[in-house]
Amino acid sequence: MASGLIRRHLALSLHRNVRLSAPACRYASKAAPKTDQDYDYSGPSMKTTVPGPRTQNVGAINFFCNYEESRGNYLVDVDGNRMLDLYTQISSIPIGYNHPDLLKLMSNPNNLVAPSGITRVQTMACGSCANENAYKAMFIWYRNKERGPNAPSEEELSSCMINQSPGCPELSILSFMGGFHGRTMGCLSTTHSKPIHKLDLPSFDWPIAPFPHLQYPLEEFTRENAQEEARCLEEVEDLIVRWRQKGKPVAGIVIEPIQAEGGDNHASPDFFRNLRNIARKHGCAFHVDEVQTGGGATGKFWAHEHWGLDDPADIVAFSKKMLTGGYFHKDELQADKPYRIFNTWMGDPSKNLMLAEVLNVIRTENLLEEVCRSGKALLNGLYELQARYPGMLSRARGQGTFCAIDICDDATRTSLLNKARDKGVLLGGCGSQSIRFRPALVFKEYHVHMFLNIFNDVLAQHK
Amino acid sequence: MASGLIRRHLALSLHRNVRLSAPACRYASKAAPKTDQDYDYSGPSMKTTVPGPRTQNVGAINFFCNYEESRGNYLVDVDGNRMLDLYTQISSIPIGYNHPDLLKLMSNPNNLVAPSGITRVQTMACGSCANENAYKAMFIWYRNKERGPNAPSEEELSSCMINQSPGCPELSILSFMGGFHGRTMGCLSTTHSKPIHKLDLPSFDWPIAPFPHLQYPLEEFTRENAQEEARCLEEVEDLIVRWRQKGKPVAGIVIEPIQAEGGDNHASPDFFRNLRNIARKHGCAFHVDEVQTGGGATGKFWAHEHWGLDDPADIVAFSKKMLTGGYFHKDELQADKPYRIFNTWMGDPSKNLMLAEVLNVIRTENLLEEVCRSGKALLNGLYELQARYPGMLSRARGQGTFCAIDICDDATRTSLLNKARDKGVLLGGCGSQSIRFRPALVFKEYHVHMFLNIFNDVLAQHK
Numbered sequence: 001m002a003s004g005l006i007r008r009h010l011a012l013s014l015h016r017n018v019r020l021s022a023p024a025c026r027y028a029s030k031a032a033p034k035t036d037q038d039y040d041y042s043g044p045s046m047k048t049t050v051p052g053p054r055t056q057n058v059g060a061i062n063f064f065c066n067y068e069e070s071r072g073n074y075l076v077d078v079d080g081n082r083m084l085d086l087y088t089q090i091s092s093i094p095i096g097y098n099h100p101d102l103l104k105l106m107s108n109p110n111n112l113v114a115p116s117g118i119t120r121v122q123t124m125a126c127g128s129c130a131n132e133n134a135y136k137a138m139f140i141w142y143r144n145k146e147r148g149p150n151a152p153s154e155e156e157l158s159s160c161m162i163n164q165s166p167g168c169p170e171l172s173i174l175s176f177m178g179g180f181h182g183r184t185m186g187c188l189s190t191t192h193s194k195p196i197h198k199l200d201l202p203s204f205d206w207p208i209a210p211f212p213h214l215q216y217p218l219e220e221f222t223r224e225n226a227q228e229e230a231r232c233l234e235e236v237e238d239l240i241v242r243w244r245q246k247g248k249p250v251a252g253i254v255i256e257p258i259q260a261e262g263g264d265n266h267a268s269p270d271f272f273r274n275l276r277n278i279a280r281k282h283g284c285a286f287h288v289d290e291v292q293t294g295g296g297a298t299g300k301f302w303a304h305e306h307w308g309l310d311d312p313a314d315i316v317a318f319s320k321k322m323l324t325g326g327y328f329h330k331d332e333l334q335a336d337k338p339y340r341i342f343n344t345w346m347g348d349p350s351k352n353l354m355l356a357e358v359l360n361v362i363r364t365e366n367l368l369e370e371v372c373r374s375g376k377a378l379l380n381g382l383y384e385l386q387a388r389y390p391g392m393l394s395r396a397r398g399q400g401t402f403c404a405i406d407i408c409d410d411a412t413r414t415s416l417l418n419k420a421r422d423k424g425v426l427l428g429g430c431g432s433q434s435i436r437f438r439p440a441l442v443f444k445e446y447h448v449h450m451f452l453n454i455f456n457d458v459l460a461q462h463k
Numbered sequence: 464m465a466s467g468l469i470r471r472h473l474a475l476s477l478h479r480n481v482r483l484s485a486p487a488c489r490y491a492s493k494a495a496p497k498t499d500q501d502y503d504y505s506g507p508s509m510k511t512t513v514p515g516p517r518t519q520n521v522g523a524i525n526f527f528c529n530y531e532e533s534r535g536n537y538l539v540d541v542d543g544n545r546m547l548d549l550y551t552q553i554s555s556i557p558i559g560y561n562h563p564d565l566l567k568l569m570s571n572p573n574n575l576v577a578p579s580g581i582t583r584v585q586t587m588a589c590g591s592c593a594n595e596n597a598y599k600a601m602f603i604w605y606r607n608k609e610r611g612p613n614a615p616s617e618e619e620l621s622s623c624m625i626n627q628s629p630g631c632p633e634l635s636i637l638s639f640m641g642g643f644h645g646r647t648m649g650c651l652s653t654t655h656s657k658p659i660h661k662l663d664l665p666s667f668d669w670p671i672a673p674f675p676h677l678q679y680p681l682e683e684f685t686r687e688n689a690q691e692e693a694r695c696l697e698e699v700e701d702l703i704v705r706w707r708q709k710g711k712p713v714a715g716i717v718i719e720p721i722q723a724e725g726g727d728n729h730a731s732p733d734f735f736r737n738l739r740n741i742a743r744k745h746g747c748a749f750h751v752d753e754v755q756t757g758g759g760a761t762g763k764f765w766a767h768e769h770w771g772l773d774d775p776a777d778i779v780a781f782s783k784k785m786l787t788g789g790y791f792h793k794d795e796l797q798a799d800k801p802y803r804i805f806n807t808w809m810g811d812p813s814k815n816l817m818l819a820e821v822l823n824v825i826r827t828e829n830l831l832e833e834v835c836r837s838g839k840a841l842l843n844g845l846y847e848l849q850a851r852y853p854g855m856l857s858r859a860r861g862q863g864t865f866c867a868i869d870i871c872d873d874a875t876r877t878s879l880l881n882k883a884r885d886k887g888v889l890l891g892g893c894g895s896q897s898i899r900f901r902p903a904l905v906f907k908e909y910h911v912h913m914f915l916n917i918f919n920d921v922l923a924q925h926k
Contacts, residue, residue: 344590
């Protein structure tokens with residue numbers, strides 16, 4: 001039946017084409033469509049010219065796909081046009097659209113949780129690609145500012161093809177010692193947490209500022225910490241000036257709200273507000289890397305919401321808890337032409353589907369409130385343990401459940417991690433001698449108590 | 464009931480811990496587990512020490528997770544140990560393991576389709592990360608060869624943290640003009656297809672060889688094409704020598720089996736076999752980028768299977784049709800220490816689930832045979848159209864359904880692409896004046912005929 005319909009439709013379609021068109025040469029199809037292929041359509045079906053009225057030209061987009069209606073070899077757009085697809089999203093739809101066996105995994109939700117004051121989002125498949133492409137966006141933005149209304153020169157267009165300036169300019173990104181921003185080669189040039197990440201890999205010569213080394217608890221050392229932060233900010237400005245003089249101007253500054261891989265290093269909201277102002281003063285973009293901190297673990301959806309910035313960041317990168325990767329950015333950081341920032345897997349529907357469900361669960365189960373409650377119990381518990389075992393533990397710190405504590409030395413840390421694991425508690429290290437806590441958002445107060453009891457046992461046995 | 468069980472288990476667990484351990488300080492949990500949380504476990508449960516007998520230490524792996532048994536805040540390993548997880552895969556399991564609403568999307572198949580002679584696989588989340596990390600693997604391999612049995616020096620370990628040599632050495636990757644290998648900053652230094660990809664972005668100064676510019680059909684121009692390929696190979700050797708003299712030795716050579724973004728440029732099996740030999744002769748790794756060609760479109764699962772290599776490639780990168788990204792590699796390209804090559808999303812179960820289903824469909828529906836049949840019909844159809852419209856079409860070429868044809872000029876190409884789209888056929892451009900065909904693997908012979916009829920109409924109208 002379906003097969004009969006398809007043949008009739010095909011015949012009509014051939015007939016229509018014959019009327020429209022020129023001479024002969026009709027391919028009569030010998031291989032008739034199989035009935036088990038009924039997730040495929042029977043042929044193209046155009047309702048409007050493309051782009052149609054429901055489609056707008058935005059950036060790299062020619063038309064909007066209707067992934068729900070697309071089937072097999074046919075892409076359907078939002079205007080209802082059905083197109084035989086010989087391009088398949090640059091060859092990335094291996095068994096056609098909505099193959100029945102994949103159907104249940106596909107969808108296309110479009111709601112993300114944008115940070116306040118930043119309206120645009122660019123998705124990518126992982127945290128490294130998020131930061132890497134954010135750097136690209138900052139370089140493009142910086143050169144377009146310098147270029148003004150002029151188009152790129154012939155010399156720029158030809159020199160960039162062979163990796164040479166002026167087309168590939170010697171711009172830089174300022175990062176902080178102890179930072180971790182990913183493992184692709186742009187990101188790696190801003191990563192400075194462990195030699196193992198960087199050894200043997202070519203790198204760009206970009207400036208590296210010191211990150212404040214604060215004393216904890218923060219509220220007991222406000223004067224000392226303010227001095228340390230002022231020293232670091234001064235160094236940042238000095239580096240920006242020196243790298244400009246070297247002919248490698250700083251296009252952007254990248255920083256984590258809490259340096260995670262580097263040892264859970266905190267800085268004050270005041271430090272970040274001042275850094276944001278320095279970036280603006282020197283014409284550098286300000287990029288907040290929330291790959292580790294974003295998604296709720298600090299008790300706010302974005303850790304930088306704790307700062308109270310007057311002027312939002314230019315770029316906020318995310319991944320991990322967000323399941324997909326990408327970055328939010330201000331309008332002016334939008335690349336001026338399509339395909340300057342692009343990846344096959346951006347907007348990956350399977351990832352978006354899962355993220356939508358995660359956001360839904362966070363809302364309906366009030367998980368940010370739970371994180372604040374659990375985080376308070378966790379940090380208070382760590383303070384108590386630190387008071388009880390002062391020779392072994394120090395510098396308990398955290399925001400929400402994003403907590404850490406320092407261990408007297410690396411060997412003791414390894415031993416504590418292994419003993420906790422043998423008692424059924426998984427912990428991770430960071431920096432040279434810290435243990436970091438990264439529970440899921442469903443980690444409740446009673447889980448905290450369970451953990452503290454076990455960790456106390458481990459510490460008591462070790463004593 | 465469930466809640467009662469959980470409380471009893473918790474009490475037993477606390478009791479056990481009390482016996483094991485030292486003094487007081489028990490946290491009695493006020494927030495009792497909710498019954499709607501029954502996808503969570505009631506507490507840790509350890510069966511063996513970790514790593515247990517079913518677990519082996521391989522690379523960056525401490526133990527193997529049993530994702531099917533893991534629930535909520537508890538990770539279960541293959542030895543049946545259940546651990547309260549405060550690390551959550553470096554903070555990437557936002558709402559716990561196997562949340563009921565995500566459960567149906569998760570699984571962990573482990574069978575990929577390795578190219579002959581290459582046994583190991585490293586997964587990544589996209590094609591750019593696949594190539595980027597493959598380059599890193601080649602740099603690490605190259606430096607370890609030079610270092611021999613010696614450990615990295617103190618100077619290497621400290622200099623790499625600030626992006627300087629000798630820790631970050633000036634090594635290079637040799638690529639080909641017209642190649643496209645991705646958009647992260649390492650990949651971009653080997654991408655040379657269009658200025659729009661590279662303009663304004665800092666780049667490494669790495670050597671670029673000419674890719675053979677062949678005349679089609681290949682079988683009519685064997686002598687001319689052989690000369691052209693010999694010229695390019697000579698230039699490759701020359702560049703390797705010159706870059707070594709410049710102090711930027713070539714650690715690896717990267718090439719696509721068919722240059723896709725660059726215009727569907729083919730080369731002979733002989734060319735690739737010779738290139739592989741040159742790589743070995745000069746101590747460079749040989750990296751075949753199958754991101755676009757892998758997965759079946761050329762009629763073989765891997766396009767380089769058409770070459771008949773005696774000595775397999777060192778690295779074969781994939782993504783696109785494979786749904787996830789990554790690279791296969793020989794044993795010696797395995798990084799010597801864990802965490803030198805790493806990404807949060809490697810081995811992503813949701814992607815593996817989809818890939819396993821895709822591979823299953825390719826097998827059960829004999830899609831490689833279908834591709835050979837459809838590809839033959841497509842290429843023969845293109846030859847016929849090219850004979851009919853010699854002023855407009857030339858250089859029809861292809862392998863399987865991975866086909867392309869040249870159009871007389873860019874304006875005509877744009878017009879043909881738009882007119883085909885208006886008749887419901889999606890095509891893509893590549894290079895300066897080619898149209899490329901990238902249908903799904905379920906594109907059957909009757910789809911080819913449907914396409915050829917419509918394309919013939921478009922060409923006839925345009926005439």
